[in-house]
Amino acid sequence: MSGPEALRFAANLYRLPAPGGYFLVDAGLPWEAKRLLRQLPGPPKLLFLTHHHLDHSGGARALWERFGIPVLAHPREWPYLTGERPRPPLPVPLLGGWLANLAPPLPKEALRPVAEGDEVLGWRVVALPGHTLGQVGLLREGVLIAGDALRGRGLPPRWINEDHEAARGTLRKILELGVERVYLGHGGPLGREEVEALARRLGV
Numbered sequence: 342m343s344g345p346e347a348l349r350f351a352a353n354l355y356r357l358p359a360p361g362g363y364f365l366v367d368a369g370l371p372w373e374a375k376r377l378l379r380q381l382p383g384p385p386k387l388l389f390l391t392h393h394h395l396d397h398s399g400g401a402r403a404l405w406e407r408f409g410i411p412v413l414a415h416p417r418e419w420p421y422l423t424g425e426r427p428r429p430p431l432p433v434p435l436l437g438g439w440l441a442n443l444a445p446p447l448p449k450e451a452l453r454p455v456a457e458g459d460e461v462l463g464w465r466v467v468a469l470p471g472h473t474l475g476q477v478g479l480l481r482e483g484v485l486i487a488g489d490a491l492r493g494r495g496l497p498p499r500w501i502n503e504d505h506e507a508a509r510g511t512l513r514k515i516l517e518l519g520v521e522r523v524y525l526g527h528g529g530p531l532g533r534e535e536v537e538a539l540a541r542r543l544g545v
């Protein structure tokens with residue numbers, strides 16, 4: 342079976358093969374949605390959100406409106422996705438809170454819960470808490486779609502992680518999952534040796 346196909350937007354989005362089609366991991370910024378919709382070969386089976394940040398979930402509402410597909414996310418992310426709770430501000434003076442919350446809210450009826458151990462079209466859901474508390478990834482045959490659990494060749498900076506210690510623990514967990522290749526929201530993908538080197542460098 343073929344592997345993940347990266348779509349380069351503000352964040353990397355992924356098309357994952359599924360029986361009879363594909364599904365999408367993450368949805369980009371709200372203002373990227375038109376470009377994303379043009380690039381898709383047809384309706385995805387579903388949208389899987391790794392976490393609530395604007396660059397990953399901002400296009401979710403547009404996808405749901407166009408295709409009526411379920412949007413899968415960990416329940417800890419739901420209040421931000423539905424607008425019930427504001428997303429934490431981005432590090433921009435005065436405008437940070439406004440910028441972080443430009444995504445049109447998703448109605449609750451669009452959302453389906455996912456959690457550690459669930460199966461999504463042949464992939465296993467893995468909890469990757471730290472960057473956000475409800476971040477989730479997908480694992481299959483040594484391939485991990487990891488959202489922002491890692492960024493480039495490091496961890497995301499401390500100021501953007503909801504729980505930085507948990508993010509360090511998640512790096513350890515990724516190694517213990519026996520992954521061979523890690524696909525990231527920004528940069529990457531990384532091979533196992535690179536993740537091992539990172540863990541050594543950070544002392545986790």
Ligand SMILES: [Zn+2]
Pocket residue numbers: 392394472489
């Ligand atoms: Zn993020």
Ligand SMILES: [Zn+2]
Pocket residue numbers: 352394396397489526527
């Ligand atoms: Zn991101």
